[in-house]
Amino acid sequence: MSWLIHDLHDCLFGVEAYKEIGTRLKGYGATKIWYIYDAALKDMADKVTPIMEEAGLEVMMYAAEPGEPDNEMCQRAVDSCKAFGADGIVGIGGGATMDTAKMVGKTIANGGKVMDYLGGYTALNVGTKVFSPIVLIPTTAGTGSEVSYGLAIHNNDTGLKTFVVHPATLALIDPVLTVGMPKPVTAATGADALAHSMESLCNADAMPNWMGDMICKEGIRQYNMWMMKAYDEPDNLDARAGMSYSAMLGGYAITLRKTTFGHALANQISNNYPYGHGVAIGPGNSVVTRYIAKADHASVKRIAPCFDIPCPEGADLQAVGQKIVERVDEIQKHCQMKNMKELGLPESFCDMAADEISKDTKWKIVPNPPDFELLRQIIHEAYDC
Numbered sequence: 001m002s003w004l005i006h007d008l009h010d011c012l013f014g015v016e017a018y019k020e021i022g023t024r025l026k027g028y029g030a031t032k033i034w035y036i037y038d039a040a041l042k043d044m045a046d047k048v049t050p051i052m053e054e055a056g057l058e059v060m061m062y063a064a065e066p067g068e069p070d071n072e073m074c075q076r077a078v079d080s081c082k083a084f085g086a087d088g089i090v091g092i093g094g095g096a097t098m099d100t101a102k103m104v105g106k107t108i109a110n111g112g113k114v115m116d117y118l119g120g121y122t123a124l125n126v127g128t129k130v131f132s133p134i135v136l137i138p139t140t141a142g143t144g145s146e147v148s149y150g151l152a153i154h155n156n157d158t159g160l161k162t163f164v165v166h167p168a169t170l171a172l173i174d175p176v177l178t179v180g181m182p183k184p185v186t187a188a189t190g191a192d193a194l195a196h197s198m199e200s201l202c203n204a205d206a207m208p209n210w211m212g213d214m215i216c217k218e219g220i221r222q223y224n225m226w227m228m229k230a231y232d233e234p235d236n237l238d239a240r241a242g243m244s245y246s247a248m249l250g251g252y253a254i255t256l257r258k259t260t261f262g263h264a265l266a267n268q269i270s271n272n273y274p275y276g277h278g279v280a281i282g283p284g285n286s287v288v289t290r291y292i293a294k295a296d297h298a299s300v301k302r303i304a305p306c307f308d309i310p311c312p313e314g315a316d317l318q319a320v321g322q323k324i325v326e327r328v329d330e331i332q333k334h335c336q337m338k339n340m341k342e343l344g345l346p347e348s349f350c351d352m353a354a355d356e357i358s359k360d361t362k363w364k365i366v367p368n369p370p371d372f373e374l375l376r377q378i379i380h381e382a383y384d385c
Contacts, residue, residue, distance in 0.1 A: 011147055011171040013248065015237075018048060018137050018174045021090065022055025028133035028169065030088030032058045034081040036101050038093030039063040041139055044177065045092050048137065052090070060084045064097045068161070068276055070154035074103045074114045082108060089134045092177075094189070095143030095277070098136045098168075099151035105131030106166035118155045118162045121361040133169040139177045141230070141243035142189025142278060144196055144251020146171035152277070161267050161277075173248055175241040179234065186231050187335035188278025190243055194223045194328070195266075195281045196250030199288060200257040202299045206368035212256040213302070219249035220306035224327070231335045258366045261357055261375060262288040268353040275343060282337035286382040287375070289328045293321025295374055300324065329385065341384040350379040 012020060025033060033052055037045035045061065052059050062080050065073045081089065081104050091101030107114050110127035117127050136146040145151060146168060155162045181189075197219030204213055226242030233239060262284030269280035292299040297317035304311040309323045340349065354376035363369045 009147070009167050009169060009171070011173060011248065013173045013245070015174060015176055017172045018177065019051060021048060021135060021137070021172060022051045022057065024170055024172075025052065025057055025088055025090070025133060025135060026055050028088065030057065030133055032084065032086050033060070033088045033090055034062060034084050034086035034104070035059050035090045035092075036062045036064050036077065036097055036104070037091070038097045038139065039066065041093055044139060048090070048092060057088075060086070064093060064100055067096070068154055068270070069096050069100045069103065070156050071114045071118055072156060074100055074107070074153055077104050078107045078114060089131065090137070091134070092137040092139060094138070094140040094185075095145045095192075098138065098143065098145040099153065101134055101136060102145070102151045102166045102168060103153055103164065105134045106164065114153070115155075115157070117164055118153060120160075120162050121364050124163070124165050124365070130167065135170045135172060136168045137172045137174070137177065138244070138247070140181060140185060140189040141175075141178050141240065141247040142192035142250075144193065144247050144254065146173060146251060147248055147255070148251035149255045160271055171248070173244055175237060175244040178240045178244055179237060181234060183231055183234065183336070185278070186234070186243075187332075187337050188276070188282070189247065190223065190227045190230065190335065191282045191285055191332065191337055192278050193243065193247040193250045194220065194227075195262050195285055195288070196259060197223070197246070197253045198285070198303060199259040199262050200250075200253040201302055202260055202288065202292060202296060203257045203366065203368055204302060205298055206366070207257045209256050212253060215249050215256065216253045217302070217306050219246050219253055220303065222246035222249065224307050224331075227331050228334050260288070260366055260368065261291070261370050264357045264360050264362055265353055265379065268349075268356055269340075269343070269345070272349070273343070273345060279338070279343070282332055283340045283343070283382060285328055285332065286339065286385055287378055289321075289325045290378045290382055291370060291375060293318060293325050294378070295371060297321065339382065339384055347380070347383055350383055351376065354379055
């Protein structure tokens, strides 16, 4: 057996980590910084600009367009960055902003247009040059984009969210920047953090990786410890740090392994209804837990201890799996995550989603497709749970 240890890029984690951005950029030899920020976080973004300027860097601020990034939004961002002549990129915000920053870097490094790189899972090797430096500062705790090799861009020609590969150079993860995050955003991004580690751990047999096991398990454990407290106490720095750590681990997890059918379901929701990824992944988590309880008992044994659920030798693994279902449901309902019915999806969506998931090109890179007919049944079961 052999398994890959990626050369995961640098990450500085901790209170006031963002204040090192000027020094770090200078160390990479950057002089002109194209700085993309979430427009809703202008005040927070403005705290970072003078730190870069005091380090002697020329900075151009660029407000990310609202919503999930698509090829047209990203192309406008690319054009702005190229016109400025940037030799460094900084992104501050949630997953959409950070993914846009990475997409801009990939396009500039490799030439052409954004659409040249939106061929999906079967075209991940298109454009292998890497832009550096890209420094990412997350203000949410879920996407893991700051440390993962992947990003997602909506392809307006196909109507599909499309996976692309390009890393950042450095992540500056400061839990202080997530303090006070609104409760719906806390819930949605936290659900994504869980999904990354849990789905990746479900790939343990198909994609063996001891480091992946360790990272996935700790990501789930941190979510279990801190998710509800971060939701209930928005200013609790310990809880915010725990969730920032969980999100970071989830980002590493999906670089070492891959997500599975929970994300495939979430993509079907986002592709067909006006919901962002974090909202859509809640039903994905419900489906994953119900599926493993019935059909993936190896994953039950790995995941249960992460939720402090006893799983002794000889345990009834379906019963243990049901306790995982109950715990994830408890956390998601506590955080007011909605099921498919509550999101207003018709029950006919369940069959459509099952059909589309079975055709997902995701299975070209994730070698453990589910039993699709059982998955269809599970999606129906999770519809109003």
